[in-house]
Amino acid sequence: MADPGVTPMSSEPAVALEVDGVHKSFRRGQETLPVLVDISLRVENGEFVSIVGPSGGGKSTLFHIVGGLLAADRGTVRVGGQDVAGRRGLIGYMPQQPALLPWRTIENNVVLAREITGEPRRRSRALAREWLAKAGLDGFASAYPHTLSGGMQQRVAFLRALLSDHELLLLDEPFSALDAILRVDMHRWLLDIWEENRRSILFITHNVEEALLLSSTVYVFTGRPATVLERVEVPFARPRPDEVVDDPEFVRLKRRLTHLLKHDPRQAR
Amino acid sequence: MAETSPGPRARRWVPPLVAIVLILAAWQLFTVLSGIDRWLLPSPADIVAAGGADRESLAGHTLATVRLTLLGFSAGVAIGLLVAVVLHVVPVLRAAVYPLLVVSQNIPTIALAPLLVVWLGFGVLPKVIVIVLVCFFPVAVATLDGLARTDPVTTNYLRMSGANRRQLFAKLEFPNALPAVFSGLKIAATYSVFGAIISEWLGSEQGIGRYMIIQKSAFRADRMFVSIAIVVLISLLIFGTVVLLERILVRGRPRRDAHE
Numbered sequence A: 001m002a003d004p005g006v007t008p009m010s011s012e013p014a015v016a017l018e019v020d021g022v023h024k025s026f027r028r029g030q031e032t033l034p035v036l037v038d039i040s041l042r043v044e045n046g047e048f049v050s051i052v053g054p055s056g057g058g059k060s061t062l063f064h065i066v067g068g069l070l071a072a073d074r075g076t077v078r079v080g081g082q083d084v085a086g087r088r089g090l091i092g093y094m095p096q097q098p099a100l101l102p103w104r105t106i107e108n109n110v111v112l113a114r115e116i117t118g119e120p121r122r123r124s125r126a127l128a129r130e131w132l133a134k135a136g137l138d139g140f141a142s143a144y145p146h147t148l149s150g151g152m153q154q155r156v157a158f159l160r161a162l163l164s165d166h167e168l169l170l171l172d173e174p175f176s177a178l179d180a181i182l183r184v185d186m187h188r189w190l191l192d193i194w195e196e197n198r199r200s201i202l203f204i205t206h207n208v209e210e211a212l213l214l215s216s217t218v219y220v221f222t223g224r225p226a227t228v229l230e231r232v233e234v235p236f237a238r239p240r241p242d243e244v245v246d247d248p249e250f251v252r253l254k255r256r257l258t259h260l261l262k263h264d265p266r267q268a269r
Numbered sequence B: 001m002a003e004t005s006p007g008p009r010a011r012r013w014v015p016p017l018v019a020i021v022l023i024l025a026a027w028q029l030f031t032v033l034s035g036i037d038r039w040l041l042p043s044p045a046d047i048v049a050a051g052g053a054d055r056e057s058l059a060g061h062t063l064a065t066v067r068l069t070l071l072g073f074s075a076g077v078a079i080g081l082l083v084a085v086v087l088h089v090v091p092v093l094r095a096a097v098y099p100l101l102v103v104s105q106n107i108p109t110i111a112l113a114p115l116l117v118v119w120l121g122f123g124v125l126p127k128v129i130v131i132v133l134v135c136f137f138p139v140a141v142a143t144l145d146g147l148a149r150t151d152p153v154t155t156n157y158l159r160m161s162g163a164n165r166r167q168l169f170a171k172l173e174f175p176n177a178l179p180a181v182f183s184g185l186k187i188a189a190t191y192s193v194f195g196a197i198i199s200e201w202l203g204s205e206q207g208i209g210r211y212m213i214i215q216k217s218a219f220r221a222d223r224m225f226v227s228i229a230i231v232v233l234i235s236l237l238i239f240g241t242v243v244l245l246e247r248i249l250v251r252g253r254p255r256r257d258a259h260e
């Protein structure tokens, strides 16, 4: 899997991710369960894009396809210009559950993604400690995951994805286990990191406000089978101040997205 | 109750030690007061004396048994681990063989010992094979179970991050299976000593099993007790080594919850 040609050099492709007309169904015995119907979306290089959609719609399934874990029934997925088609190891990924290795210390968990791409553990440790400190986890480098709270474990899983050397990060509800106050802190923190590094991020959330606050483009998905209900551009300049949530335009967009999610014409209630 | 107490480890060890001392004391007292014949039930003091008197011959027998046990145990564990890993990596093989392995666990493998002696004679080989057999099954089955019990979310994470089959095994499946492997090893540790003693009963020149047979014919209950004590000690020694290794190698999870 170690492909030396993966890192973009001079001819950097402008599009980090292109999903084009993806369909996916699961088999359940005799029945087929359609989960994704004609999904198309793109993430420009250095762009922060969110997907909001009802639970069970198929958002995580889309990530599994982009990550090469599942094959799409139809359509194409290109990561950094390359057709994915079952190729793995092209993305940094934060799963919906932290999925830390319980027998590894926090710092050894953080370096895991780098280790998989062939970076020796020792060489990544300093970097891990530096980022743990930035995530407010200074004292926990040599602790084991079960001694951390759910929110702390999510931050560790986030760092693990961030430190992987991939241009595109897939974040599957990274802050779902956090309380409202800590969530706001983490938004600030994530935005600071993102503004510094400008990685390309595709971000799944249930939280409309979170999506609007963080991203420049929001895709609203329907419930299962998921289709793209609407693509919304978020116009606010960056860096965005905390007060942006009180901006009338923000409030209007938030109301609109919430309405779209609630009144999804295809969602059985 | 919560006074400055010894460490939790010491607190765990003290009660059973006290119990053992009390039992030995009661035993000693009983033999003295009841005046029971020594050849029927020797007192602890008699047993210690008998052991001391025969120590040179005992040392030789003990060494032979320890050597045999360790040889069989390591071979059995190595083969058990190897077979488990191969079956795990080749799912078709696993599907065919795993049910047989589970069923064969219910067969007292030790009953094969006489047959092996008939086939292979009285040398070291049949004895080692008996021990390998009794150790192989628990290790192989426990390891296979542990390897299969990998969290699918974590597996997906590693695969999406680009882990190949070897990395998936080395970084996730094997460390995840370690607690299960150790529960298999603990069973194998105890079985290996049984296996050694029983195969020595069936015919050998050296070893604690052989010593027991001789003392049984001579009605030397005291010496039989000595050999039983030695068997227990060997057992504890191997078991203790396994537990120690487990302490060192199995890290970072709440003790006994995620597994077993």
Ligand SMILES: Nc1ncnc2c1ncn2[C@@H]1O[C@H](COP(=O)(O)OP(=O)(O)OP(=O)(O)O)[C@@H](O)[C@H]1O
Pocket: A026, A027, A035, A053, A054, A055, A056, A057, A058, A059, A060, A061, A062, A096, A224
């Ligand atoms: N491997 C699979 N086999 C069969 N069905 C699956 C599989 N993975 C997901 N599904 C089904 O596909 C649907 C979408 O699941 P998915 O996890 O993608 O939803 P989601 O949008 O991420 O939901 P949530 O917001 O709750 O995380 C669900 O009905 C789920 O049961």
Ligand SMILES: [Mg+2]
Pocket: A059, A060, A061, A096, A172
């Ligand atoms: Mg999901």
